[in-house]
Amino acid sequence: MNRDGLFLLLVSIAILIIVTWLNSTWLSYSGFQLTQKDKKIDYYLSDFTLLNTQANGEMRYFITAKNLIHQQSTASSEIYQPLLQARDSDGTFLTLKSNKAEQIDGGDIRLLGEVSIIKKTTSENEFFELTTRDLVYNPMEKTLSSKAEVQLKTPQGKLKGIGFSSKLDEQELRIHSNVQIQFDPPK
Numbered sequence: 562m563n564r565d566g567l568f569l570l571l572v573s574i575a576i577l578i579i580v581t582w583l584n585s586t587w588l589s590y591s592g593f594q595l596t597q598k599d600k601k602i603d604y605y606l607s608d609f610t611l612l613n614t615q616a617n618g619e620m621r622y623f624i625t626a627k628n629l630i631h632q633q634s635t636a637s638s639e640i641y642q643p644l645l646q647a648r649d650s651d652g653t654f655l656t657l658k659s660n661k662a663e664q665i666d667g668g669d670i671r672l673l674g675e676v677s678i679i680k681k682t683t684s685e686n687e688f689f690e691l692t693t694r695d696l697v698y699n700p701m702e703k704t705l706s707s708k709a710e711v712q713l714k715t716p717q718g719k720l721k722g723i724g725f726s727s728k729l730d731e732q733e734l735r736i737h738s739n740v741q742i743q744f745d746p747p748k
Contacts, residue, residue, distance in 0.1 A: 603633035703729040
């Protein structure tokens with residue numbers, strides 16, 4: 562009986578070692594682990610509104626969108642159907658629209674695909690609509706830029722070109738190349 566008990570003890574220890582080894586192998590199997598390249602969703606927002614302010618409480622930008630997905634591993638956000646408002650130097654709002662936007666680590670906001678920027682004031686003769694693709698908005702420096710074709714419509718006419726940059730504090734728009742202007746006579 563003493564031999565049977567010793568044999569049973571050794572078999573139990575062997576089974577325990579094999580099960581522990583299999584368990585640790587199973588848990589460390591790379592197919593079940595997420596790598597740094599894999600996307601890990603940190604948080605997800607649906608039908609949200611976000612107000613970004615400066616330290617003194619002044620608004621940097623205001624955004625509403627259908628969805629926001631934040632990736633933990635890259636510290637980036639994907640924003641779907643964003644409507645972004647930024648304040649111009651004269652106090653009026655610019656409204657930026659696109660189907661998708663990306664923001665990496667709280668920095669530049671890249672509006673992807675067809676982008677429109679609309680500025681309206683209280684007067685009917687003071688508005689513009691700018692359309693382009695793949696626009697970059699830097700909320701810290703208050704700049705807008707794109708390398709794509711751009712079209713600006715105002716009550717006075719149309720302006721087309723390729724690539725632009727603008728600093729909202731200066732109310733200045735620079736078209737980089739192939740500039741074409743069409744003036745509409747006043748009615």
